[in-house]
Amino acid sequence: MTEINEVTLEFLRHGRPHNHLLSPLTRYMALCGRHEAAPVTLPFEHWEIMELIDTLRYKHRSHARSSRLARHHNMANALGRFLFDVPGFAVDVMQRASGSDQLCHLQLVFSASELCLLPFEVAKIPDGYSGNGQELLLRVDPRVVLTRQARDAKGYLVPWDRPPKILFAWAATRENMPVPYEAHLLALRRALDNFIFRSSPDRSPIELSDYLMVLPDASLSEIHDIMSRHAITHVHLLAHGMRDKTLVERHGLLLWDKEKQDEDLVDGERLGSALLAGRSHNRGEAPVVVTIASCDNGHQGSVIMPGSNLLHSIHEQGIPLVVGSQFPLSLAGSVRFVDSFYRALLDGQDPRLALCQLRFALRNSDTDVHDWASLVSYASLPYDLNRQLQRFRARQAKEIMRVSLAFAHKVTDKRIFEEPQNEEALLEKVKRRVEKAILWMPAAQPANDETFFSERSRRESDLCTLGSAQKRIAQTFYLQAEALREAQIRNEGPMSEPSTDVLSLREESRIALRKALAYYQRALGIHPESAWAGTQCLSLNLYLTYEVQGRLTHNGLCPRQWRTYHRLALAALESDHEETRLWSCCNLAELEILGLIGRRGGMQTFTETIDEGLDPVHHLRTLQQQAFNSSRHVIACYWQLMRYARWFVYRTPEADGQFGDNLVESELTEIQEMFSYVAQLIDIDRPSTPENF
Structure with a gap:
């Protein structure tokens, strides 16, 4: 995991934030971390920096590439000297973050509007320091990410641990000025691919609106309306940027005015108000991220009036992270920006690391443009961001598992693809996704620290979810093994x-089941009264010991433990919470099937102590009466029983002649009949829409 060290560099000056020009005569007070404050001055006159910036904005097309690079080089060197002249800057940035697994977050804090003009992102390391002549933000060791922050920004108060929902709003107000909305939409779809269910690759995803809202030909009033009615967490805006020269030069976005049927140049103040409409309408919090793809939306414009910088103005109003460009982005660069950045954000990656990786990606793809230098971000992040991101990653991991398992159910149950190789490839893809999600889950870490126990219910649920995921991985190995075995039987009899491959896949399946059992046992360790975890421990013990020993034993299905979890599940039926009662029906149905297996399998202790009146059908019927047939409770129960009827029944030791001498014929017959009985239950109680699980 990347360790992020924070370095804050603040610039102060006398007077109001606006109505100042850049000048060598203007003195700023610079403060880096805990080092002493020192006065600094810029080596530029205002007209000089404006001319240099116009070159970077490709304004003077007549300038040769060599001339543009020379101007860029001069500005980068001057900005580098300006930063490194601040006491303590070089020590904190160049040494504290030394190491490939560390990242230095350099945060520039200022309110002086003229400083927004300066492209600090292009600064080079001056002579006298390691790596001199290199761009500071393109160094590999140490890696540095730069964000800006307004001094009075309050974005750090906005929580990040929320279900993600993206608003993509775009506008092309002039026929001769199209925008690449299709490419941006495709990039957002790719970023969401892990979280959206598809019944097959050639079909449209289901429930896309739960994650992504698209607003074509956007107007400010429509953005305001959506933000006030929906819990939007991420906003991506695609439109042309333009300067407003009616009163004073400001930068804005060209959106539609639906009432006037004309274009509307929206400045940062109006746009920020619309983006924060949810807060004013008591719909929750502000969006955590706003990204803007337009021509130099991060450019300052005039320094005479406040609010001239679009990104700075939005950030100042309370958006935690605002990302845009201070020079025009290329078409390819804007698409890469969306694809890389949103994929990382939705995976739960730290946004600072995502910005660093994005800048490197833009640099590696640059030819005659400088998209990497154009990228600019304003950030005011919460102090406990790491903890919030950990919870967010756990949420996203569960969502990946839900979608992956639903797709795997679809592949295995309905056999969408006739070609075995396609099916095996899809199962392998599902397995990789689930394994990735498992690594994201905090409960996958072995340490049971104080935090682990303080959130017992959630941790128990996380561990049981991990156990379910490992069962799915085991089933993918099993299905691949059976496909190979069937092909082998057709060819060899x-x-x-x-074959060795079949035996290897079966062993991988058993390993995954043992991992699942370990997760359920850990869940019992923090919540011994968990009927969910206890039931699954009994089920997995039954299968694993039966496969190895060839008969039912007390080690595989302990009657005492069975009675304990059966009583807990019965008690849960009296709960005041409907959710608890529904899951209790699921547990009771499976427990009573296990009890019948114990009785019919010839286990004397079960025969003597367990009543004959076990009736799993009653609990399944109760479940269907209290929950609609496509509820997650019914579907989860269906797929759990499916494992008995269509997996365990085929993996008894009778298969391939294993353990034949240890089996009692009547015992095997009874168990096979029990599995057939479960199969009949499944055919009776099959959910109507299992693809939505």
Whole structure:
């Protein structure tokens, strides 16, 4: 995991934030971390910096590339000397973050509007320091990410641990000035791919609106309306940028005015008010991220009036992270920006690391443009961002598992693809996704620290979810093994010995089941009264010991433990919470099936102590009466029973002649009949829409 060290560099001066020009005569007070404050001055006159910036904005097309690079080089060197002249800056930035697994977050804090003009992102390391002549933000060791912050920004109060929902609003107000909205929409869809269910690759995703809202030909009033009615967490705006020269030069976005049927140049103050409409309408918090893809939306414009910088103005109003460009982005660069950045954000990556990686990606793809230098961000992040991101990653991991398992159910149950190789490839893809999600889950870490126990219910749920994921991985190995075995039997006959590949996949399946059992046992360790975890421990113990020993034993299905969890599940039926009662029906149905397996499998202790009146059908019927047939409770129960009927029944030791001498014929017959009984239950109680699970 990347360790992020924060370095804050603040610039202060006398007077109001606006109505000052850049000048060598203007003295700023610079303060870096805990080092002493020192006065600094800029080596530029205002007209000089404006001319240099116009060159970077490709304004003077007549300038040769060599001339543009020379001007860029001069500005980068001057800005580098300006930063490194601040006491303590070089020590904090160049040494504290030394190491490939560390990142230095350099935060520039200022309110002076003229400083927004300066492209600090292009600064080079001056002579006398390691790596001199290199761009500071393109160094590999140490890696540095730069964000800006207004001194009075309050974005750090906005929580990040929320279900993500993206608003993509675009506008092309002039026919001769199209915008690449299709490419941006495709990039957002790719970023969401892990979280959206598809019944097959050639079908449209289901429930896309739960994650992404698209607003074509956007107007400010429509953006305001959506933000006031929906819990939007991320906003991506695609439109042309333009300067407003009616009164004083400001930068804005060209949106539509639906009432006047004309274009509307929206400045940062109006746009920020619309983006924060949810807060004013008591719909919750502000969006955590706003990204703007337009021509130099981060450019300052005039320094005479406040609010001239679009990004700075939005950030100042309370948006935690605002990302845009201070020079025009290329078409390819804008698409790469969306694809890379949103993929990282939705994966729960730290936004500072995502910005650093994005800048490197833009640099590696640059030819005759400088998209990497154009990228500019304003950030005011919460102090406990790491903890919030950990919770967010856990949420996203569960969502990946839900979608991946639903797709795997679709592949295995309905056999969407006739070609076995396609099906195996899809199952392998599901397995990789689930394994990735498992690594994101905090509960996957072995340490049971104080935080672990303080959130017992959530941790128990996380651990049981991880156990379910490992069962799915085990089933993918099993299905691949059976496909190979069936092909082998067709080619070599039913008496052939299982191939090495088949045996290897079966062993991988058992390993995954043992991992699942370990997760459920950990859940019992922090919540011994959990009927969910206890039931799954009994089920997995039954299968694993039966496969190895060839018969039911007390080690595989302990009657005492069965009675304990059965009583807990019965008690949960009296709960005041409907959710608890529904899950209790699921647990009771499976527990009573296990009880019948114990009785019919010839276990004397079960026969003597467990009543004959076990009736799993009653609990399944109760579940369907109290929950609609496509509820997650019914579907989860369906797929759990599916494992008995269509997996465990085929993996008894009778298969391939294993353990034949240890089996009692009547015992095997009874168990096979029990599995067939479960299969009948599944056919009776099959959910109507299992693809929505």
